[in-house]
Each structure stands twice: as structure tokens, then as C-alpha cells.
Amino acid sequence: MIRDQETMQILLDSIRSFVNEALIPREEEVAETDEIPEDIVSQMRDMGLFGLTIPEEFGGLGVTMEEEVNIAFELGRTSPAFRSFIGTNNGIGSIGILLDGTEEQKATYLPKLASGEILSSFCLTEPDSGSDAASLRTTAVRDGDHYLINGTKRYITNAPHAGIFTVMARTDPEIKGAKGISAFIVEATTPGITIGKCDKKMGQKGAHTADVIFDNVRVPSSALIGENEGVGFKTAMKVLDKGRLHIAAIAVGAAERVLEDSLRYAMERKQFGRPISDFQLIQAMLADSKAEIYAARCMVLDAARRRDDGLSVSTEASCAKMFATEMCSRVADRGVQIHGGAGYVSDYAVERFYRDVRLFRLYEGTTQIQQVIISRNMIREAQQ
Numbered sequence: 001m002i003r004d005q006e007t008m009q010i011l012l013d014s015i016r017s018f019v020n021e022a023l024i025p026r027e028e029e030v031a032e033t034d035e036i037p038e039d040i041v042s043q044m045r046d047m048g049l050f051g052l053t054i055p056e057e058f059g060g061l062g063v064t065m066e067e068e069v070n071i072a073f074e075l076g077r078t079s080p081a082f083r084s085f086i087g088t089n090n091g092i093g094s095i096g097i098l099l100d101g102t103e104e105q106k107a108t109y110l111p112k113l114a115s116g117e118i119l120s121s122f123c124l125t126e127p128d129s130g131s132d133a134a135s136l137r138t139t140a141v142r143d144g145d146h147y148l149i150n151g152t153k154r155y156i157t158n159a160p161h162a163g164i165f166t167v168m169a170r171t172d173p174e175i176k177g178a179k180g181i182s183a184f185i186v187e188a189t190t191p192g193i194t195i196g197k198c199d200k201k202m203g204q205k206g207a208h209t210a211d212v213i214f215d216n217v218r219v220p221s222s223a224l225i226g227e228n229e230g231v232g233f234k235t236a237m238k239v240l241d242k243g244r245l246h247i248a249a250i251a252v253g254a255a256e257r258v259l260e261d262s263l264r265y266a267m268e269r270k271q272f273g274r275p276i277s278d279f280q281l282i283q284a285m286l287a288d289s290k291a292e293i294y295a296a297r298c299m300v301l302d303a304a305r306r307r308d309d310g311l312s313v314s315t316e317a318s319c320a321k322m323f324a325t326e327m328c329s330r331v332a333d334r335g336v337q338i339h340g341g342a343g344y345v346s347d348y349a350v351e352r353f354y355r356d357v358r359l360f361r362l363y364e365g366t367t368q369i370q371q372v373i374i375s376r377n378m379i380r381e382a383q384q
């Protein structure tokens with residue numbers, strides 16, 4: 001449930017204006033420079049965007065899941081790179097600390113994340129461990145009241161900017177699967193950490209990912225999240241469950257933007273003496289996109305409300321992530337088609353969105369992994 005409709009509407013209106021007036025006009029600049037301008041980062045800090053999901057007691061806005069997806073619908077309407085910059089502090093980089101951290105860990109790090117003083121990154125993926133995250137090889141070996149961390153993490157969002165990393169590492173080499181994994185908060189200045197070169201990506205210029213290499217990185221035992229060994233994989237999965245709804249909502253917002261742009265273009269562009277929006281084959285593409293966006297929006301909102309009601313949404317979050325992100329790619333593809341040749345050259349945003357949104361189907365669990373989760377949950381329920 002939205003807690004206070006009026007306050008929420010004011011926040012949503014201010015985010016919509018910020019997206020329309022400050023972010024959309026700067027998209028090209030971000031795509032060309034591969035950087036988020038410092039004045040935009042500072043405005044995002046002032047608006048509290050780094051701490052949307054962090055509870056008020058730690059300096060954030062403490063939004064509910066329903067509120068968060070409504071905000072994500074708005075933020076999704078511009079280049080995903082802007083969202084990515086604040087995304088890890090609100091999602092994968094902070095939720096592990098929030099859900100499973102000790103009171104001291106929360107008090108130390110959450111206020112800095114909420115204010116945007118530091119950025120956080122989530123280090124799960126490795127060169128040989130992606131979808132099969134439980135097979136990760138990074139180790140954290142106990143050494144008195146410290147741990148020594150060794151390993152390489154891959155494609156880590158915001159790694160070049162991060163002040164802290166949430167690192168999943170194997171504390172018990174005897175246990176090969178999920179149960180041998182623990183989660184740590186590692187400060188980026190700790191000796192032994194190297195950040196690799198920024199990855200050259202297909203899209204989302206301005207959002208940076210890189211390898212993070214841990215070479216005998218010594219952290220105190222108080223860096224273990226919840227000071228509890230062997231539950232780090234569970235923490236990571238809880239983080240991703242929530243993250244999936246957020247990505248699904250961002251995909252809805254991006255699809256809405258592409259459709260807005262496509263409709264405008266279809267009404268302006270004339271062929272055969274008429275606007276192309278007069279042609280029923282163009283109308284069919286517009287209508288299919290509209291209906292699919294509506295379906296995805298309803299799914300995301302329903303799953304978010306269920307989560308706020310305390311229900312388990314593993315299946316619904318995966319359904320929403322799978323449907324919304326696949327839908328977004330179809331809408332972007334139709335968007336390019338509606339723009340004709342203009343959709344293939346970079347004069348129109350649709351060309352950039354077509355590349356940018358492709359990522360949504362890959363990270364925080366590929367579409368195939370969502371299918372695996374959904375069907376596994378169905379079979380488990382049927383067996384009970």
C-alpha cells in the first residue's frame with residue numbers, strides 16, 4: 001500500500017519533471033562522453049535519489065516496493081545509465097546490508113549510501129560463475145579475527161566509483177554449493193583490491209562495469225554481513241528477488257518512452273501523402289506495444305503490492321522480470337521499425353534505447369534463469 005498518496009504524488013511529479021527537464025536533454029551528452037555529468041549527480045543527491053529504498057532512520061526515504069516501482073516507471077523513461085548510477089545504492093549494493101547486516105553495519109554504511117556520499121557495488125559474478133552463481137570460487141579464509149579474500153569478480157556495476165563492495169566469497173571450501181558462501185562488506189580502499197579497465201559495452205554508455213580483483217585482501221571479521229558464515233548466498237538471492245521487480249519496472253518505463261517517441265514520429269512522418277500513423281500496419285505495432293506495456297505494468301504493480309503485504313514473490317518477481325524485459329525489447333524493436341531508416345541511425349533516441357534495453361534480459365538473472373525459477377517453484381508447489 002502507498003503510505004501517503006499525496007506525498008508520493010509530489011515525489012513522483014518532481015521525479016517526472018527532473019527526468020523530462022534535466023535528464024532527457026542530457027542523454028546524448030552521456031552517450032557521447034560515457035559519463036554522468038557531475039551537476040546531475042549532485043542534483044540526484046539533493047533529491048535523495050541515492051537513498052530511496054533505505055529506511056528513514058538511516059537517512060533515506062524508505063519507500064515501499066509499490067512506491068519504488070512507481071518511481072522506477074518514471075526513471076525508466078530516460079537513459080538507463082542515470083538509473084544505474086543510483087541503482088546499486090538503492091538495490092543490489094545496499095539491500096544485503098539492510099536485510100541481513102548487523103545494527104553496527106547498518107549504522108556505519110547505510111547513511112553514507114543514502115546520502116550518496118559513497119557508492120556501493122554487488123560482487124557476485126565471476127569469470128567462470130554467472131548463472132550458476134553458487135559455483136563461485138572467490139575465497140575468504142579465516143585468519144584469526146580477520147579473513148583473507150582472493151578472487152576475481154566480473155561485470156561489476158559502478159565498480160570504478162564504489163566506496164564499498166558487497167562480496168560473496170566461499171568461507172568453507174569443503175562445501176561446494178551455496179551453503180559454503182558468505183557475504184562481506186569490503187571497503188574499496190582496502191589494500192589488495194584492483195579495479196580492471198571499464199568494459200566496452202553494447203549500450204548503456206555512462207554506466208560503468210569492470211572486474212574487481214581481490215588479492216590477499218584482509219578484512220576484519222566484523223566485515224562479515226550479519227557476522228554469520230554460510231548464509232551469503234541466501235542474502236544474495238534475497239537481494240536479487242527484490243532487484244528483479246525494480247528492473248522489471250525500469251523496463252516498463254523504457255518501453256513507455258520508446259512508444260511515446262514512436263507515436264510522435266508516426267504522427268509526424270508522412271509517406272504516400274499521409275502520416276504513417278494512418279496505416280493500419282503501423283497502428284498494429286503501436287497497439288501491440290501499448291497492450292504489452294499495460295500488461296507488464298499491471299504485473300509489476302501486483303507483485304510489488306504482494307511483496308509489501310509480506311508474501312513471498314519469488315515466482316511473481318521472476319514472471320514480471322521475464323515478461324517486462326522481453327516485452328521492452330519487442331517494443332524497442334517495433335520502435336526502430338516505426339522509425340524506418342531513421343530508427344537505425346543515431347539521430348533518434350530509439351536507436352540508443354534498442355541497444356540499452358538489451359541488457360535487461362541478461363543481468364540480475366537471464367530470461368532463461370527466470371524460466372528455471374518459475375518452473376522450479378511451480379513443480380515444488382505441486383509436489384507439496
Ligand SMILES: Cc1cc2nc3c(=O)[nH]c(=O)nc-3n(C[C@H](O)[C@H](O)[C@H](O)COP(=O)(O)OP(=O)(O)OC[C@H]3O[C@@H](n4cnc5c(N)ncnc54)[C@H](O)[C@@H]3O)c2cc1C
Pocket residue numbers: 121122123124125129130131132154155156157158201209359362363364365366367368369372
Ligand atoms: C552490464 C552488466 C552489468 C552487470 N552488473 C553486475 C553486478 O553489478 N554484479 C554482479 O555480480 N554481476 C553483474 N553482472 C553479471 C550478470 O548478472 C551475468 O552476466 C548474468 O547473470 C549471466 O551470467 P553470464 O554472463 O555468466 O552468462 P552464463 O551464465 O554463462 O549464460 C550464458 C547463456 O546460458 C544460459 N543458461 C545458463 N544456465 C542455464 C540453465 N540452467 N538453463 C538454461 N539456460 C541457461 C543463459 O541464460 C545465457 O543465455 C552484470 C552483467 C552485465 C553485462
